[in-house]
Amino acid sequence: MALVLADRVKETTTTAGTGTVTLLGASAGFQSFAVVGNTNTTYYAIVGQTTSEWEVGIGTYTASGTLLARTTVLSNSSATEPSALNFAAGTKDVFVTYPSSKSVNLDASGNATALGTPVAFIGTNITGTASGLTAGNVTTNANLTGDITSSGNATTLATVNSNVGSFTFSSVTVNGKGLVTAASSGSAPVEFPAATVMLFVQTSAPTGWTKSTAHDNKALRVITGTVGSGGTTGFTTVFTNQTPTITTSGLSAGATTLTTAQIPSHSHSGAFSATSSAGGCPCGNPQYRGDNTSTGSTGGGGSHTHTVSGTATSTAITLNVQYVDVIIATKN
Numbered sequence: 649m650a651l652v653l654a655d656r657v658k659e660t661t662t663t664a665g666t667g668t669v670t671l672l673g674a675s676a677g678f679q680s681f682a683v684v685g686n687t688n689t690t691y692y693a694i695v696g697q698t699t700s701e702w703e704v705g706i707g708t709y710t711a712s713g714t715l716l717a718r719t720t721v722l723s724n725s726s727a728t729e730p731s732a733l734n735f736a737a738g739t740k741d742v743f744v745t746y747p748s749s750k751s752v753n754l755d756a757s758g759n760a761t762a763l764g765t766p767v768a769f770i771g772t773n774i775t776g777t778a779s780g781l782t783a784g785n786v787t788t789n790a791n792l793t794g795d796i797t798s799s800g801n802a803t804t805l806a807t808v809n810s811n812v813g814s815f816t817f818s819s820v821t822v823n824g825k826g827l828v829t830a831a832s833s834g835s836a837p838v839e840f841p842a843a844t845v846m847l848f849v850q851t852s853a854p855t856g857w858t859k860s861t862a863h864d865n866k867a868l869r870v871i872t873g874t875v876g877s878g879g880t881t882g883f884t885t886v887f888t889n890q891t892p893t894i895t896t897s898g899l900s901a902g903a904t905t906l907t908t909a910q911i912p913s914h915s916h917s918g919a920f921s922a923t924s925s926a927g928g929c930p931c932g933n934p935q936y937r938g939d940n941t942s943t944g945s946t947g948g949g950g951s952h953t954h955t956v957s958g959t960a961t962s963t964a965i966t967l968n969v970q971y972v973d974v975i976i977a978t979k980n
Contacts, residue, residue, distance in 0.1 A: 649708070652690050654683045658743035661694070661716075666732040669694065671714040678743070686711040689719065693745040696738060701725050703733045704747050711822060722747050844979040853977040860976040883971070891964040901954035 658678035663669040674680040684690045692707040703724040708717040724733040753761055796806050817837065821830035840846070845860075853859040865882040 649684075649687050649688060651706075652684045652688045653746070654679065654690075654744060657681055657683060658741060659714075660697075661740050661742050662738070663740075664735050664737045666718075668715050668717045668733050669740075671716055671742060673714075675741070678732075680742075681709050681714070681716060681742075682711065684709045684744070689909075691745050691747050691750065692716060692737070693741075693743055694718075694733075695741045695743075696735065697741060698738055699736060700734060701735055701740075704745060705729075705732075716742060722749055840979045842979050846977060846979075847974045848977055849972060849974050851975070853975065856980050858978040858980060860978060863976060885971045887967045887971075888965045889966055889968055892962045894960045894962055895910075896960045899956040901956060903951035905951045 656678045657680070659671040659673055659680055660675060661669040661671055681690070686709065689706055689708050689878045691704070693702065693704050695702045701724075702723060703718070703720055705722045706720040708719045709715070710717070718732050721729045721732050723729050726733055755761060776845055817834045818831050819834045820828055823829050846857075848854065848857075861879065865884055866877070866879070867883050
């Protein structure tokens with residue numbers, strides 16, 4: 649149940665006596681009490697249309713039956729408050745109002761009117777001036793005690809089990825109310841142990857690291873065993889466009905001895921001697937004899953060589969691979 653106020657809420661009733669009134673619907677140009685909400689309370693006024701009777705109080709609205717209970721009577725025309733006025737028969741106006749006894753307003757100097765003395769005050773996120781609340785607005789028995797103590801305008805946190813001071817990389821213990829109950833100095837967190845070696849894509853080593861100059865213009869190799877280094881040629885020297893060199897001098901074909909079947913067909917002229925004799929021939933013609941004649945031979949039957957001619961060319965091999973420079977640095 650909540651106190652709800654709304655603008656231009658007005659109905660009528662014909663209920664007489666001191667009890668709950670039955671609402672008969674919104675007057676022309678006004679809202680009904682339904683805007684207050686079922687079981688909520690509101691400030692009301694009941695005024696007789698043909699009489700001088702009136703009453704102001706806090707009422708409770710019930711949607712079922714459209715009823716307004718006169719829960720707390722603040723004032724009425726017969727000064728019987730807090731008792732309800734005994735209304736006579738007849739039509740009465742019932743509307744939401746703002747009782748003067750419940751109003752908060754500023755006087756001619758801009759100060760709020762007295763609010764009275766609250767029975768109890770509970771609040772959160774209460775703010776004021778740097779010097780605290782103005783003296784006189786807080787009674788002497790309104791001092792705070794517990795985790796926060798107050799005496800007059802002075803407010804102090806309760807004592808907790810921790811030493812006053814600043815702590816670097818401290819270990820802090822906080823209780824369920826958010827108060828620090830213990831604190832002590834600790835060691836700075838170790839991100840990387842000393843002598844850790846790492847790669848950095850930058851020219852200079854970060855703060856706390858030392859750049860290594862033992863390795864320059866080298867590639868990286870991933871292994872599963874003990875680390876090391878090797879090779880003889882620099883990275884950029886290997887990975888440039890290379891043209892291979894081809895040597896062609898001193899080429900010759902092997903010696904070959906030709907067989908009879910491999911030499912060209914050819915003939916040789918023969919040289920022989922002739923003798924004649926008329927004896928023993930009936931015809932009396934001379935006879936020629938070529939006994940033991942032969943042709944002369946040619947060729948030495950030796951081996952021979954062949955020369956090789958032509959040109960050799962070569963094309964550059966593209967090895968200009970892309971790369972990113974890194975440095976090696978060791979943690980101090």
